[in-house]
Amino acid sequence: MKILLPPSEGKTAPDSFGDNRLDLGSLIFPDLCEARTEVMDSLAEVSAGEDAQSVLKVGAKAMAEVGANTQLSSSPAAESWQIYTGVLYEALGASSLSEAELARAAEDVLIFSGLFGVTGFADKIPVYRCSMDVKLPGLGNLGIYWKKQLAEPMDRMVGDQLVVDCRSGSYQKTWPGPAEQVLQVNNFTEKDGQRKVVTHFAKHARGELTGLLLRQPRPAETIDEVAEVAAQRWTVEIRPAEGRKPHQLDLVSK
Template structure:
């Protein structure tokens, strides 16, 4: 089982440590592409219109400035850099050592800057969304799509993929539908369902934690995944097609 996560919008910078070593990250075939994106990001972040280009407000100017010196910023494991609703619900810090090792092996974060990283890969904090376009690179989802297909396909072939990414990040890599389950979250009241965003992030984080901390074998099929999720939630599994992934719908009471 592999769990695909989006990065968090906000990041918690490392207090100290060596800078990122791109060749030590998972998927080293992405090293040259990562370098190109980092250089384009640094150039954009140094411009007067950097905030508008990156789609952020003035309160985040210090994060944009950090983009100009990523090669020298201290790095830390991705699970400590990425924070926010989903990652708080996943709760890596409160896991046992065995559970943490399981998370390090199972979680892949798809990123606008790095393409994809493992959960224990050491990275610096940065500010960049997959929805952004960079000079010389273009729209990041389009830029990464063929590169991630080559890098991740062999790596993921033998695994069930639990896709907890948002649509922006899901566009950067579309894995084989027969072994992929996209996780959706709804609230339901009086038989009417509504898509949620904040609770979706939280619930996807809780699902990831449940899958990483529960006893027993990791799910190997969509049906086993639905059974595992049903230990905590009301769920339904919508079978996939030749072109569309399976869907695990988690229904929360409104």
């Protein structure tokens, strides 16, 4: 089983006195070094420009992270799960995973990124700001750029395994995966018979489900096994794949 996650806008900078720095060759799929270097160089150029805020589609409060984009190679780095600290990652609770569970996460969890394409759970990265829907000079839309780059290495790594997809839309498009192997995770809140999607709660549910799956005595290998784990926490419904649309796992909160 592979679990696919989005990054988070919220990030925590590692200790500035640490020795770890970004090493592109140490990241998952080292054959993407050239592509990652192209994105880093273009991102650094944009981030140093006067129009950085508009090009990168960020608010004024995010400009400190935009500034960090200009010194990615020299900035302190830490494992991806320690850098990302948004709602999904708080719900996942990686800091409370055992060593064995962290090792499983390092093997089975992939985090998609506008800057790196995809990284492993334990890959060491610096703080940055770059979403997948940004357009960079010379590269264009990053979602389209990474879709071309990731097709072959992702197909090779996933093989015939089940994929639990906890990503949001722009990240899903970079590697949709075979519909018959992908289980897309959704969350709905239900009140008075009416269901709606609340982004905050959806992120939290996907993180919580990821944490539950990583804490199982053995990895889930089938859709029914994932649904059984999810049923510990939510009302669960499964919608089978149709054409190019993958299987859907609906987590219903009341």
